[in-house]
Each structure stands twice: as C-alpha cells, then as structure tokens.
Amino acid sequence: MPPKKQTRGKAKRAALATHAALTAAHEAAVKRSDARVLLTEDAGFLEPEHELERTYKVQQRDLAAEHLDWTNRAKVFDLDLPQLGPYTVDYTRNGRHLLIGGHKGHLAAFDWKLGKLQCEVQLREPIRDVCWLHNETLFAVAQKDCAYIYDNTGLEVHRMKKHKAPQRLTFLPYHFLLASIGDPGTLVYQDVSTGQIMAEHATKLGKCAAMTQNPWNAIIHCGHGNGTVTLWSPNSGAPLVKVLAHRGAVTSVAVNPTGHIMATGGLDGQVKLWDLRNAYAPLHAYFSRTPAADLSFSQRGLLAVAWGSHATVWKDAAGPEKVQSPYMTHHIPGAMPVTRVRFAPYEDVLGVGHAKGISSLVVPGAGEPNFDALEANPYATKKMRREAEVKQLLDKLPADTIAIDPNVIGALVSKKDDRALRVPGTKYHGTAPDQQKSRQDPASAMDVDGEPNAEDDGTEEGEGGEDDAREKNRKKGRGSSMKKYLRKQKNVMDAKKKRILDQIDRERAERDRRRRGISAEEIASPLDRFKAKKR
Known part of the structure; x- marks a missing residue:
C-alpha cells in the first residue's frame, strides 16, 4: 500500500484545516436553521387500532x-x-x-x-x-x-x-x-x-x-x-x-x-x-x-x-x-x-x-417537543442560567402593562379607536367616545380666564377633528417647548387653579347681579328667617 501523500508546507496545511472547520461550521448552522424552521420534532399521541379500543x-x-x-x-x-x-x-x-x-x-x-x-x-x-x-x-x-x-x-x-x-x-x-x-x-x-x-x-x-x-x-x-x-x-x-x-x-x-x-x-x-x-x-x-x-x-x-x-x-x-x-x-x-x-x-x-x-x-403527546433556548432551556449550564437571569431582569415588564388585551399596550389610541373602551379597569371603560371628556373634571374644559379651551371645543385649526394627542402644526414661534408645556398644563387641575376658577365664578356672578340691578341686600338667603325683626 503506497504511503499517504502529505501536503507540503505548514501554511498550506493550516489553510486546508481552517477551510474544513469553516465548512463544517457552515453546514451545522444550516442544519440548525432548517431544524428551527421545519420543527422536525413532533408530538405523538396514543392512537387506538380500532373503534372498540379505548x-x-x-x-x-x-x-x-x-x-x-x-x-x-x-x-x-x-x-x-x-x-x-x-x-x-x-x-x-x-x-x-x-x-x-x-x-x-x-x-x-x-x-x-x-x-x-x-x-x-x-x-x-x-x-x-x-x-x-x-x-x-x-x-x-x-x-x-x-x-x-x-x-x-x-x-x-x-x-x-x-x-x-x-x-x-x-x-x-x-x-x-x-x-x-x-x-x-x-x-x-x-x-x-x-x-x-x-x-x-x-x-x-x-x-x-x-x-x-x-x-x-x-x-x-x-x-x-x-x-x-x-x-x-x-x-x-x-x-x-x-x-x-x-x-x-x-x-x-x-x-x-x-x-x-x-x-x-x-x-x-x-x-x-x-x-x-x-x-x-x-x-x-x-x-x-x-x-x-x-x-x-x-x-x-x-x-x-x-x-x-x-x-x-x-x-x-x-x-x-x-x-x-x-x-x-x-x-x-x-x-x-x-x-x-x-x-x-x-x-x-x-x-x-x-x-x-x-x-x-x-402522558404521550402532553409536552411541546420543540423548545426555544432563549425562553426556557432544559439543558442550560450555570453560566447560561446566570446570563438568562440578567436578560430577564433587563426585559422585566412594568406591572401597569398588565391588561386583558395585551395588544393595547404600545398602540396609539385615537378618539375614533374604541380599543381603550374595551379594556376593563380604565376610566373610559363602557363609555362612548363622545362621553369621554364629560367624565373628566368639568373645570378642565375651561381656560384660566374662564373661557372654553380652544382645543376642547371641537374646532381645531390645521387638521380640525384630528386626535388631541397629535401636535398641531403651529406658526413660527408658537410651537416652542414652553408653549407645548403650557398647553399641556391646561387640563391639569391643582389647588391654585381651583382657587382661580372659584374667583372667576364669583366675579361672573357679581357682574350678572350688577347688570340686573340687584343689590347685595336684596339677595334672599334661607337663613333670613332666623334674623331678628326690627320693631
């Protein structure tokens, strides 16, 4: 038997070994990809051979x-x-x-x-x-x-x-x-x-x-x-x-x-x-x-x-x-x-x-034969388990994302979309879209000067009737960060704003009384009956 012919030169032998290793790695990757797509493993159940068998x-x-x-x-x-x-x-x-x-x-x-x-x-x-x-x-x-x-x-x-x-x-x-x-x-x-x-x-x-x-x-x-x-x-x-x-x-x-x-x-x-x-x-x-x-x-x-x-x-x-x-x-x-x-x-x-x-x-057929190693790996080593624990903590979801319909999370909900109305636990659940603003604080529909908000009266400039969450295309100088902040603060109710709105209501009532010519003494009160009568 003739001796096996050897390749001369260390560089050439190393190149051939590297090529063989890369080829084997590529073939293994292709097989793994095929197994992931095709899901070659299947679950088997107990099957009766005839109709009388149980x-x-x-x-x-x-x-x-x-x-x-x-x-x-x-x-x-x-x-x-x-x-x-x-x-x-x-x-x-x-x-x-x-x-x-x-x-x-x-x-x-x-x-x-x-x-x-x-x-x-x-x-x-x-x-x-x-x-x-x-x-x-x-x-x-x-x-x-x-x-x-x-x-x-x-x-x-x-x-x-x-x-x-x-x-x-x-x-x-x-x-x-x-x-x-x-x-x-x-x-x-x-x-x-x-x-x-x-x-x-x-x-x-x-x-x-x-x-x-x-x-x-x-x-x-x-x-x-x-x-x-x-x-x-x-x-x-x-x-x-x-x-x-x-x-x-x-x-x-x-x-x-x-x-x-x-x-x-x-x-x-x-x-x-x-x-x-x-x-x-x-x-x-x-x-x-x-x-x-x-x-x-x-x-x-x-x-x-x-x-x-x-x-x-x-x-x-x-x-x-x-x-x-x-x-x-x-x-x-x-x-x-x-x-x-x-x-x-x-x-x-x-x-x-x-x-x-x-x-x-x-119990034949009970378990899923194909597992996702990134989700739950039955063959995980100690190092893989530690890395998975860190990834789970980084991917942890907040508790307020739990809802009956998880597809609502991350979606942009407009007034025409009723998905928010179908999620129990929210303040809009069970209401019509035109009733959503009526459930808010009535004072939130008023500006600080006592007039209705331009954004809440249904007549918006630009694309009137669009979603309130969408920012309008305003003129130069009116779309700054401070202007946006002030517009968002219009619907925020605090103690200071409540006092201002109460003062506005009192002044408006006083103006109406003066316009009608009614003096402050003529205003009847339920407690007037208890006053001492003049003799």
Missing part, C-alpha cells in the same frame, strides 16, 4: 413495559411518603426541576431527570402551596401564617408578612411578580426583584383556595365560594370580569397556554370549559364523580383533572364537539385525596401529588 384503559405499567424505551421508562416512578402528605408539586419553566411540599411540613427540591437532590427540609409547619420563581435557585412556599422564599439549599431568604395565610401562589415570570391569595380573601402582588408591594386587592368574597394565571396576558383568575370566577390585574381595585361559573364553590381553575380557554371545577361536580375570546361563553361541561380538586393544562392542550384518588387526562376537551371519554386515567389506591396535578414543560410527564406522596406519569 386509550384510557392503557395503564402506566403496561405503557412502561411494552411501549417505552429505557430512558422514558425511568420517568414513571412513585415517591412513597404516606406520613407527610398530601403533597403539592410544581415544575420549573424549563421542566428540569421538581418542587414538592407536604401538608405536614416536608419540603424538597431536586432534579427529577438525574435524581439529584438539591435540598430537603422539615419546616414543622403546614405547607399549602409551593411555587418556583424565575429559575431553580429560588422558590416560594405558602405556609400557615405567611409566605416565605427559600434558595436551592433550603435556606430561608425572605419572610413576606403581607401575604397573610396564603392558600395559593403563582409567579408572573415576565413581570417578576409573586401573587398570592388566601384566607382573608386579599390578592397581593409583590415584586420579588425589589421587594415592593405592587398592589393589594380585597376581593370581599371570603376565603379563596383556587387561583391561576393567564399565560397570555398575566391576568389572575380567582375562584370563590359563591361560584364566581373573578379576573384581576394590579392596576384595578375591582375585578375586571366576574363570571358565575358554578352553582357551588369553585374548587379549581386553569387556563390553557394560549390564554383562550379557561377550565373551572366546582362542588357541583362539574368541570366546565369557557371561551375567553367570545364573551366568556361556556363551551362544554363534564361530570366528575367527586369535585375536581385541581386542574392543569399541558403545552399541547391536554387537560388533567384531579378528583378523588384518580388523575384523568382529557384530549380536545374544548373542541367543537364534546368528548365522550377521557384520553387517559390513572387510579392510585389509598391515595385519596389527589390534591395537585402539574404537567412538566417540554416532557410527556404528569406530576401528581396525593396523600401517599408523589407519582410521575407518562
């Missing part, structure tokens, strides 16, 4: 033994903790870490994929709810008297006294707001990046044990004992929307990832689906043998229902036609009550918390 009869042991490989088989497990339950569970946004809390004080956080324990503590105090914050380094716990924040080593970091006797917690990742509600019925928003209390709203509907957030617009949905579901934002002290959902107390509420479908469960044994886009109209109602203790939507739209000692999963529950049978069901003997169900993001896994501990179930 997918809900497939048990977890049969699924693990016959249809799963050894990697996915490890995702089916049970943690037997009968002395410390019932348990509540929560997953991080990337689906990598699991947080569990027992009602008798047992708290643990771990990487459930690797089986690596992060922390485990005994609080010796009832735990009602647990919630991850922006990443796996911090989490919040709803305890007996107030809420606490712990780090990933189990060390107590903060005690939040404003969250009194909380029953439910939820974290708004794009606003860094922790929301809680509990026995007093007060909804509390707190910014975890600054520690500031952003809002405290008294629902005035008593104890509340059902709460969730709408992932699309960050609106909080609360279920109450009188059967109503109220929608809240930190910008309004009154509920934006109030829906009479059940004939009994609302026990659970959930919203799908698109923010268009809401599911509610009540003591009347009904699980109802609501269309949030169409005037909150009911879609379907499903019967539950016992009241649904918890509801949860997966990334692909599957609905998990916790009732009794069962965890049931429905597919296409909010479709055009009512589904007659569930997609999957799992019975845990002796585990009543099943208190919490949560889907793991980007995984076909359902976490179930019950009286005997924790169960992890495989």
Whole structure:
C-alpha cells in the first residue's frame, strides 16, 4: 500500500484545516436553521387500532413495559411518603426541576431527570402551596401564617408578612411578580426583584383556595365560594370580569397556554370549559364523580383533572364537539385525596401529588417537543442560567402593562379607536367616545380666564377633528417647548387653579347681579328667617 501523500508546507496545511472547520461550521448552522424552521420534532399521541379500543384503559405499567424505551421508562416512578402528605408539586419553566411540599411540613427540591437532590427540609409547619420563581435557585412556599422564599439549599431568604395565610401562589415570570391569595380573601402582588408591594386587592368574597394565571396576558383568575370566577390585574381595585361559573364553590381553575380557554371545577361536580375570546361563553361541561380538586393544562392542550384518588387526562376537551371519554386515567389506591396535578414543560410527564406522596406519569403527546433556548432551556449550564437571569431582569415588564388585551399596550389610541373602551379597569371603560371628556373634571374644559379651551371645543385649526394627542402644526414661534408645556398644563387641575376658577365664578356672578340691578341686600338667603325683626 503506497504511503499517504502529505501536503507540503505548514501554511498550506493550516489553510486546508481552517477551510474544513469553516465548512463544517457552515453546514451545522444550516442544519440548525432548517431544524428551527421545519420543527422536525413532533408530538405523538396514543392512537387506538380500532373503534372498540379505548386509550384510557392503557395503564402506566403496561405503557412502561411494552411501549417505552429505557430512558422514558425511568420517568414513571412513585415517591412513597404516606406520613407527610398530601403533597403539592410544581415544575420549573424549563421542566428540569421538581418542587414538592407536604401538608405536614416536608419540603424538597431536586432534579427529577438525574435524581439529584438539591435540598430537603422539615419546616414543622403546614405547607399549602409551593411555587418556583424565575429559575431553580429560588422558590416560594405558602405556609400557615405567611409566605416565605427559600434558595436551592433550603435556606430561608425572605419572610413576606403581607401575604397573610396564603392558600395559593403563582409567579408572573415576565413581570417578576409573586401573587398570592388566601384566607382573608386579599390578592397581593409583590415584586420579588425589589421587594415592593405592587398592589393589594380585597376581593370581599371570603376565603379563596383556587387561583391561576393567564399565560397570555398575566391576568389572575380567582375562584370563590359563591361560584364566581373573578379576573384581576394590579392596576384595578375591582375585578375586571366576574363570571358565575358554578352553582357551588369553585374548587379549581386553569387556563390553557394560549390564554383562550379557561377550565373551572366546582362542588357541583362539574368541570366546565369557557371561551375567553367570545364573551366568556361556556363551551362544554363534564361530570366528575367527586369535585375536581385541581386542574392543569399541558403545552399541547391536554387537560388533567384531579378528583378523588384518580388523575384523568382529557384530549380536545374544548373542541367543537364534546368528548365522550377521557384520553387517559390513572387510579392510585389509598391515595385519596389527589390534591395537585402539574404537567412538566417540554416532557410527556404528569406530576401528581396525593396523600401517599408523589407519582410521575407518562402522558404521550402532553409536552411541546420543540423548545426555544432563549425562553426556557432544559439543558442550560450555570453560566447560561446566570446570563438568562440578567436578560430577564433587563426585559422585566412594568406591572401597569398588565391588561386583558395585551395588544393595547404600545398602540396609539385615537378618539375614533374604541380599543381603550374595551379594556376593563380604565376610566373610559363602557363609555362612548363622545362621553369621554364629560367624565373628566368639568373645570378642565375651561381656560384660566374662564373661557372654553380652544382645543376642547371641537374646532381645531390645521387638521380640525384630528386626535388631541397629535401636535398641531403651529406658526413660527408658537410651537416652542414652553408653549407645548403650557398647553399641556391646561387640563391639569391643582389647588391654585381651583382657587382661580372659584374667583372667576364669583366675579361672573357679581357682574350678572350688577347688570340686573340687584343689590347685595336684596339677595334672599334661607337663613333670613332666623334674623331678628326690627320693631
């Protein structure tokens, strides 16, 4: 065999190696781009082979033994903790870490994929709810008297006294707001990046044990004992929307990832689906043998229902036609009550918390197979996690941007546009465009000399009838910064301006009295009857 011919010269060999490396990098970039556009990964569901076969009869042991490989088989497990339950569970946004809390004080956080324990503590105090914050380094716990924040080593970091006797917690990742509600019925928003209390709203509907957030617009949905579901934002002290959902107390509420479908469960044994886009109209109602203790939507739209000692999963529950049978069901003997169900993001896994501990179930087709590494990366390193945390803080949205219609934020709303009228919580909600100025202070339509404003009388020079927010094209010398400032101050009402307007009204009344020839003594007063009569 002849010897391999070698390239002479170090420079030539280096050039060829550099060209090969650049070619390989270009091909990898093209493949990544194709994978992003084409989304080659797809979700698979259980499909019956014939009409008589039912997918809900497939048990977890049969699924693990016959249809799963050894990697996915490890995702089916049970943690037997009968002395410390019932348990509540929560997953991080990337689906990598699991947080569990027992009602008798047992708290643990771990990487459930690797089986690596992060922390485990005994609080010796009832735990009602647990919630991850922006990443796996911090989490919040709803305890007996107030809420606490712990780090990933189990060390107590903060005690939040404003969250009194909380029953439910939820974290708004794009606003860094922790929301809680509990026995007093007060909804509390707190910014975890600054520690500031952003809002405290008294629902005035008593104890509340059902709460969730709408992932699309960050609106909080609360279920109450009188059967109503109220929608809240930190910008309004009154509920934006109030829906009479059940004939009994609302026990659970959930919203799908698109923010268009809401599911509610009540003591009347009904699980109802609501269309949030169409005037909150009911879609379907499903019967539950016992009241649904918890509801949860997966990334692909599957609905998990916790009732009794069962965890049931429905597919296409909010479709055009009512589904007659569930997609999957799992019975845990002796585990009543099943208190919490949560889907793991980007995984076909359902976490179930019950009286005997924790169960992890495989639900084919539940998770989104294609993830955005800039949004939530399951394979993020420590350095990537730190960089993502800094970016999240820089991109944090203010609390006053939370609205039912998030598309209103950043839009230019004119008098002819009624989008501002359709946003509950604003001062113009429910009014006609021609009634907006009548809701303002009547004195704001007057100038300091007592005459109507030229900008408010509907006759504007230039492009008369255009939006007031649009600056008019004025002549030279009339469009300076000071002139603009003074024009904007015309509608601002303060104490000095109020005194001036009162003085103008008194002088105008005095001029009218003099013009009519009425002296000050002839003006009758209701108190004249009490004057002493002259004899």
